Amino acid sequence: MASPVLEARSLTKTFGDFTAVNGISFALQPGEILGVLGPNGAGKTTTMHMLLGLITPTSGTISMFGMDLETHREAILQQVNFSSTYMSMPQSLTVEENLWVVARLYGLPDVQRKIDDIVKKLEMGEFRHKVTRKLSSGQMTRLTLAKAFLTEPKILFLDEPTASLDPDIAHKIRALLKDEQRTTGLSVLYTSHNMREMEEMSDRIIFLQKGNLVAEGTAAQIVSRFGQADLEDVFLKLARES
Numbered sequence: 466m467a468s469p470v471l472e473a474r475s476l477t478k479t480f481g482d483f484t485a486v487n488g489i490s491f492a493l494q495p496g497e498i499l500g501v502l503g504p505n506g507a508g509k510t511t512t513m514h515m516l517l518g519l520i521t522p523t524s525g526t527i528s529m530f531g532m533d534l535e536t537h538r539e540a541i542l543q544q545v546n547f548s549s550t551y552m553s554m555p556q557s558l559t560v561e562e563n564l565w566v567v568a569r570l571y572g573l574p575d576v577q578r579k580i581d582d583i584v585k586k587l588e589m590g591e592f593r594h595k596v597t598r599k600l601s602s603g604q605m606t607r608l609t610l611a612k613a614f615l616t617e618p619k620i621l622f623l624d625e626p627t628a629s630l631d632p633d634i635a636h637k638i639r640a641l642l643k644d645e646q647r648t649t650g651l652s653v654l655y656t657s658h659n660m661r662e663m664e665e666m667s668d669r670i671i672f673l674q675k676g677n678l679v680a681e682g683t684a685a686q687i688v689s690r691f692g693q694a695d696l697e698d699v700f701l702k703l704a705r706e707s
C-alpha cells in the first residue's frame with residue numbers, strides 16, 4: 466500500500482483540565498475520502514483544527530506527505546485547504562473578488578480560467594458578482610468550497626460541507642468531490658451529521674465519542690461490528706451512551 470498522505474499519532478488536545486481529543490491515531494490514504502463521525506462535542510472540529518495547524522496539539526504528532534506539521538508547516542499548508550461553514554471571508558468584497566484574493570495569496574497561475582472553472586462547477590454564476598455580505602448561507606457555503614477547490618489541494622478538509630445546502634446542490638457537491646477524487650487523486654477528510662451522505666461518500670469512517678476514537682472501518686464494517694441496522698442506528702447508540 467502507498468504511504469498515507471496524512472498520519473495522526475496519539476493526538477491529544479486538552480483545554481484546562483478538559484480533554485477534547487484523547488490520544489487518537491489514524492491515517493488518510495492517497496485518494497481516500499475519510500469521514501469523521503461523532504455526536505456534538507465529540508472532538509471532530511478540534512481534531513480538524515489541529516490538522517490545519519490552527520491549534521497546537523497538547524501531545525501527539527501530525528505528519529502530511531511524510532513531513533512533520535510542526536517543522537514543515539508552510540510546505541504542508543500550501544498543499545492542503547479547508548472549507549467550513551464557520552469561516553469568515555471579507556464581507557465587502559464580491560464572491561469573485563474574494564476568490565481573486567485567495568488566488569493571489571497562494572500565487573496561483575492562470576487565475577481567471579481557474580475561477581471561471583470553479584464558478585461553473587459549483588453553479589455560482591448567478592451570484593459571482595454579489596457582495597459576500599449579501600449571500601445566503603448556501604451560497605456562502607459554496608464560496609468557501611470554491612475557495613478550497615481553487616488552490617487545487619492534495620488534501621481537502623471539509624467541516625460539514627453540505628450542511629446548509631439544498632438537496633440538489635448538496636448532491637452536485639458530492640458528485641464533484643467524487644469526481645475530483647477519481648480524476649485528481651484528491652484525498653478528503655470531512656465531517657457530516659448526515660448519515661446517508663457518510664455511507665455514500667466515505668471510503669472509511671472514524672467514529673469519535675467524547676474525544677476517543679471508538680470505531681474505524683467502512684460503513685458496512687462499523688454497522689456490522691455494532692450489530693445495528695445502519696450507520697444512523699450506530700450513531701444513536703453511541704450518542705446516547707455519551
Ligand SMILES: Nc1ncnc2c1ncn2[C@@H]1O[C@H](COP(=O)(O)OP(=O)(O)OP(=O)(O)O)[C@@H](O)[C@H]1O
Nearest residue numbers: 480483484485503504505506507508509510511512
Ligand atoms: N477553545 C476551547 N476551550 C474549551 N473547550 C473547548 C474549546 N474548543 C472546544 N472545546 C470543547 O471541546 C469539546 C469538543 O469540541 P468540538 O468542537 O471539537 O466538537 P465537535 O465534535 O466538532 O462537535 P459539533 O458536532 O458540535 O461541531 C467540546 O466539549 C467543546 O466544548
